[in-house]
Amino acid sequence: MTVTDFPGEATRARVAAPAPLATDTVSLGYDGRVVVDGLSLRVPQGRTTVVVGPNGCGKSTLLRGLGRLLRPSGGAVLLDGEDIGGLPTREVARRVGLLPQQPVVPEGVTVLELVERGRHPHHGLFRTWGRADEEAVAAALERTDLVDLASTPVDSLSGGQRQRVWLALVLAQATPVLLLDEPTSFLDVAHQLDVLDLVRGLCEDAGCTVVMVLHDLGMAARYADHLVAMREGRVVAEGPPSEVVTPEVVEAVFGVTAAVLTDPESGAPVVVPRRRTS
Numbered sequence: 565m566t567v568t569d570f571p572g573e574a575t576r577a578r579v580a581a582p583a584p585l586a587t588d589t590v591s592l593g594y595d596g597r598v599v600v601d602g603l604s605l606r607v608p609q610g611r612t613t614v615v616v617g618p619n620g621c622g623k624s625t626l627l628r629g630l631g632r633l634l635r636p637s638g639g640a641v642l643l644d645g646e647d648i649g650g651l652p653t654r655e656v657a658r659r660v661g662l663l664p665q666q667p668v669v670p671e672g673v674t675v676l677e678l679v680e681r682g683r684h685p686h687h688g689l690f691r692t693w694g695r696a697d698e699e700a701v702a703a704a705l706e707r708t709d710l711v712d713l714a715s716t717p718v719d720s721l722s723g724g725q726r727q728r729v730w731l732a733l734v735l736a737q738a739t740p741v742l743l744l745d746e747p748t749s750f751l752d753v754a755h756q757l758d759v760l761d762l763v764r765g766l767c768e769d770a771g772c773t774v775v776m777v778l779h780d781l782g783m784a785a786r787y788a789d790h791l792v793a794m795r796e797g798r799v800v801a802e803g804p805p806s807e808v809v810t811p812e813v814v815e816a817v818f819g820v821t822a823a824v825l826t827d828p829e830s831g832a833p834v835v836v837p838r839r840r841t842s
Contacts, residue, residue, distance in 0.1 A: 583606035583607050583608065583609060583642075584607065584609050584643065584644050584740065584741055584773050585607040585630055585641075585642070585643060585660070585741055585773065585775070586604075586605060586606045586607060586641075586642045587603055587604055587605045587626075587629070587630070587639065587640070587641050587642070588604055588639050588640045588641075588642060589602045589603070589604050589638065589639035590602070590603055590604070590629060590636045590638065590639035590640060590641055591603075591636060591637045591638035591639055592622070592625050592626065592628070592629040592634050592636055592637065593625070593637060594625075598637065598797065599622045599625040599797050600622040600625050600626050600629065600797045600798075601796075601797040601798060602638070602639065602798075603622075603626065603639075603797065603798060603799060604639075605626075605792065605799065605802075607630075607741075607773060607775055607790075608773070608789065608790050609773050610767060610771045610772070610773055611767060611773065611774070611789035611790055612763060612764055612767050612774045612776065612787060612788055612789045612790070613773075613774065613775045613776070613788065613789070613790040613791075613792060614775075614776045614777075614778050614784040614787065614788035614790075614791055614792070615627070615775065615776070615777045615778075615792045615794060616777075616778060616779075616781055616784045616791065616792070616793055616794070616817070617793060617794035617795055617800075617817055617818075618795065618817065618818055618819070621794045621795050621796060621797065621817075622794055622796070622797040622798075623745075623777045623794055624664075624665060624745050624746075624777055625797075626794070627662070627664075627743050627745050627775065627777055628664070629641055630660075630743055630775060631660055631662035631664075631743045632648050632649065632653075632656055632660075633662070633664070635649065636649070643656065643659060643660065643741075644659075648660075654685055657684075657685035657737070657739075658685045658686060658739060659739055659740060659741060660739055660741045660742075660743060661682075661734040661735075661737040661738075661739040661741070661742045661743065662734070662742075662743040662744075662745075663730055663731060663733075663734045663742075663743065663744045663745060663747055664745050665745045665746050665749070666749070667730055669718045669719050669726060670718075671719060672717060672719070673717065673718055673719075674714065674715055674716060674717055674718065675705075675710055675713050675714050675715070675716050675717075675718055675721075675729050675732075676701070676705070676714040676715060678718050678729055678730075678733055679701050679704055679705060679710075679729065679732045679733050679736050680697070680701055680736070681733060682700075682701070682704070682732075682733040682734060682735070682736030682737040682738075683697045683700060683701065683736055683737070685737060686738075700735075700736045700738050701736045703735070703736075704732040704733070704735035704736040705732055707732070707735060707762055708728045708729070708731055708732040708735065708759075708762070709728065709758070710725075710728055710729060710732055713725065713729075722750075723749075723750030724750045724751045724752065724755055726750070727747065727748075727749055727750050727751060727759075728751075728755070728759070731744075731747055731759060731762075735766075739772075740771070740772060740773060741772070741773045741774075741775075742763070742766065742772055742773070742774045742775070743774075743775050743776075744763065744774065744775070744776040744777070745776075745777045746777055746778065746779065747759055747760075747763070747776060748760065748778065748780070748783070756780075756783065760783060760786075760787045763776065763787070764787055767789070776788075781809070781814075781818075781835050782832075782834060782835060784805070785805040785809050785832045785833045785834070785835070786805075786827070786830055786832040788805050789804070790802065790803065790804070791803065791804070791805045791808045791809070793808055793813055793817045794817070795816065795817045800813060800816050800817050801813045801816075801817075805832060805833055806831070806832075806833055809824055809833035809835060810824060811823065811824055814835055815841060819840060819841050820837050820838065820839065820840050820841060821837075821838045821839055821841055822835050822836055822837045822838055823835075823836040823838065824836075
């Protein structure tokens with residue numbers, strides 16, 4: 565586990581495997597306001613990394629920077645060792661898939677039509693729609709349980725169904741790196757488990773590298789291989805959930821005292837909040 569004394573400079577994660585995605589003292593923000601401050605992070609390859617922290621700590625801002633939706637004001641985001649800001653947009657889209665928070669649904673588009681848009685990065689001047697595209701879209705619809713809704717307009721679906729459609733679009737994009745910002749938003753507990761089981765399966769079966777932002781610390785601890793705890797734009801602790809989710813880190817990050825138990829079935833840490841301290 566890597567832990568920093570908060571507030572202080574975040575230190576680099578010591579990860580044995582190569583990092584397809586990393587940040588080098590990156591700073592990110594909006595209109596001159598710094599949200600993520602000098603953060604260095606190495607994302608373990610082929611694993612599920614989950615970022616947690618209180619509202620406004622910079623989780624989504626970090627994810628936007630990793631996906632090149634936000635230009636750093638300092639430092640760099642590295643994709644396979646290259647500065648992501650200097651790579652062609654289509655190339656980045658072939659290598660990194662991003663599901664942002666509450667994406668806007670195009671009016672009148674069906675589930676199938678929206679999911680098919682995930683294949684656009686793979687097309688160019690001389691490449692047209694083919695069997696690989698059909699198979700990728702069909703697999704994405706199947707994995708997200710949307711086959712029966714393929715011809716349904718997306719804007720007529722519930723919030724949870726829409727979330728699954730956007731996830732299917734990202735899956736159809738078939739990138740080796742997936743960035744998911746609150747992928748379980750609007751979903752009931754059963755569908756939350758379905759989505760997170762699916763994401764873990766992509767790592768285990770397809771070797772995908774996943775970075776997710778989650779608010780639910782219990783779900784994060786259960787599904788993360790690598791857990792990153794943030795507060796005020798910096799990393800407080802990172803490493804295996806069993807090492808990161810401690811009473812001390814929970815209090816430093818979330819400002820609450822808590823007991824940390826062990827789930828007898830999964831072995832994952834379970835947080836029992838007691839009272840707020842800040």
